[in-house]
Amino acid sequence: MADLIFRTVYGLILTIIHTIYAFYTSVRSTYNITRLRIASILNYHHRTPANIRKDVALLKKLPDHVAVILESKGKKEGGVEKLIDEVADLSCWCASVGVATLTVYQKTGMLKNYETPAHRAVSERLHTYFGSTRPTFRITSPHSPNAPSLPPNGDAVHDEEEVDLEINFVAQDDGRESIVDFTRALSDLAQGGKFNSEDVSVDLIDQEMKASVMGEPDLLILFTPRVFLQGFPPWQIRLTEIFHLEDNEGVSYTVFLKALHKFAGAEMRWGR
Template identity: 40%
Template sequence: MVGREETTMFHRDLHPDGRPVKPEEREQLLRKVLPPTSYSDETTRSTSPKPVGRKRRILWSRFVTRIHLILFAIIQAVFSIYLRSRYLYHVIIDRIYTIMYYPHRTPEYIRRDVKALSRLPTHISVILDLHSHDRYDADSSLENLVNDVCEICAWTASAGIPVLTIYERTGILKEYLQDTHRAITQTLRSYYGQHPPSISLRAPHLQSISPPRSPNTLPADATPPRLEVTLISKDDGRATLVDLTKTFAEMAQNRKIGPEHVTGELIEQELSDLTMKEPDLLILFGPNVQLQGYPPWQLRLTEIFNVEDHQGVAYHVFLRALHCYGKAQMRFGR
């Protein structure tokens, strides 16, 4: 044990008689409070981890890591095989449909392809993408987009479907309404000859284009169909619904209408007049279901169709969508 006198001497570094404490004396004072050297060695050896246990933990960690890598490689290989097989299957199916069903720019062939269907939609809609062809060449992308619009219009008119709505997110087709109408008319003439269907092209909040047809140019026994085409964009979706809500709110504040007058039927009628009516079938010419801001109110009961692992406008996708619609059961919540 260390006494009080030795403790005071250690802290003050002075002897009781005033002499300074030498280093050897301080070391002797410290040794009295330190544990024995043999006990310290035994404690260190007993508390230190055993080399054998540490090696086992290292080996187990490496083993678990290898197992995880093997499982990851197996899952990745299986998933890659599945994707490749699905892609190959769809490529073969697309090729078969392309060979069996090709329009040859002949309306009779298209009518023959849809003749066996139990029913046809009266209003179809398609979603097209301006940048699906060439993201770096705006002129080429616009030209290809117009060509796709013309072909879809020709297929729709040949199938006997009277209403077509074309959605393009940016709305660039609205800026070339006259040129688009001219291109569609030329494509219809390449299908029908000198007596193409009468086409009406319109866009929300813009003046529609519907040139009158002289009855003298038609033969007596010919009744070519009439096609109504509507061009819409993302501005005709939620923005139109917001504008309609503001209009109803202003009318309610001015006491022109009451809350009981704002019904679902009224909203549906106003949206149909402002944009379009609800289509029976929506066709996506892409591998994924991406609506890209399509007006949501017009898709409550619409049948949506797309083909996996396929990109681009094709006649066989259009025909398969009509077959899918013909087989669909409209239960309407029942």
């Protein structure tokens, strides 16, 4: 009899715990999404750099180089226009907090064919944020030194000039392939006797990767619910903090801000 009571009570407790968990699981996703939406309203920056700077004012450190992975968009989701729109937003947020380099990884490299429209979009978006005193920027991509990085509206920036924000379009080909290319080039040099194999070092590859593709980002933001690097250049992410948010899908200012906070080692409060 005592055993029966024990079993019943035990079973009851288990059922209660299970119910709470099932409830939690189903509510969590809805909750997280709603929270992000409300936070977006609370944190809205009104396209004012001062507001964005205020949002990060208390952070102890900020990344110098931010990388993001953007999803390829189908026609339904807005295609390449949507991608360019996301790049324009990210550029403005980065420029506002003082990030010097923004690397945009997009697997197929679709963006690289749209450097000119992207340049125009970023330039216009920066104007709505900063007015006439907008920061200077440059769009580059590895393996396309001759790409038209000069904008059509005349505010051309020369390759040697210092700019406030360097935007770098990177694709799958710039990952493993770039290591292969470099290895091939070194072998060629060695074959011609112009190079000694003992000179190969981590530093040498580091320098080459930095020059030909990009340096090491401090922070990599994924706007996807899963952590999956999709062929992102592997050499460069040794010391990178990778940020993603459960249940999040899509680029938003709140996710960007949360990533900066996590990077600084700070918990976001007040719905941020």
